Amino acid sequence: MKIRRPGSPLSGGAEPLEPLDPKDLERAVKSERFASTLSNVEAQLGAQQTSGTPNPVRTALEQIARNADLLSNEGAAQAVRESARFMIRSRLRRRFRESAQGRELVDDLSEFVASDPLLHSKILTILQKLKVT
Numbered sequence: 772m773k774i775r776r777p778g779s780p781l782s783g784g785a786e787p788l789e790p791l792d793p794k795d796l797e798r799a800v801k802s803e804r805f806a807s808t809l810s811n812v813e814a815q816l817g818a819q820q821t822s823g824t825p826n827p828v829r830t831a832l833e834q835i836a837r838n839a840d841l842l843s844n845e846g847a848a849q850a851v852r853e854s855a856r857f858m859i860r861s862r863l864r865r866r867f868r869e870s871a872q873g874r875e876l877v878d879d880l881s882e883f884v885a886s887d888p889l890l891h892s893k894i895l896t897i898l899q900k901l902k903v904t
Contacts, residue, residue: 809890809893809894809897810893812828812858812897827861828857828858828861829901831854831857832854832857832897832898832901833901833902835850835853835854835857835898836850836898836899836901836902837901837902839853839898839902841895841898841899841902847895847898848885848891850895850898851884851885851891851894851895851898852881852882852884852885854894854897854898855880855881855884855885855890855894856877856878856881859876859877859880859881859884860877863876863877
């Protein structure tokens with residue numbers, strides 16, 4: 772029996788992010804789903820390193836890692852906050868992203884992610900791996 776996979780066989784397997792409703796995004800970040808999503812991002816970043824397919828998330832996180840001093844507490848915290856900000860902002864619809872309410876939501880959720888020990892360590896691990904590559 773053949774198993775059909777969604778999408779093109781020529782694609783890298785990563786599907787574009789679909790913008791979320793801001794309330795859904797807030798609930799997702801504050802639940803354990805964000806931690807599991809970070810684990811998936813980490814796995815995808817490793818897989819895409821070998822596939823050679825450009826990924827905007829990987830590119831942005833690599834740039835953040837490259838420009839950050841991950842050995843200092845302040846530099847690592849800033850890089851984690853900036854990475855969380857990028858990932859959260861990229862999931863918002865454009866018109867909400869550009870609103871005052873959207874900017875406030877991104878700021879609040881980025882601070883939440885950066886201050887959560889589990890999420891902070893997951894993002895920092897991803898950044899450290901990307902800085903080495």
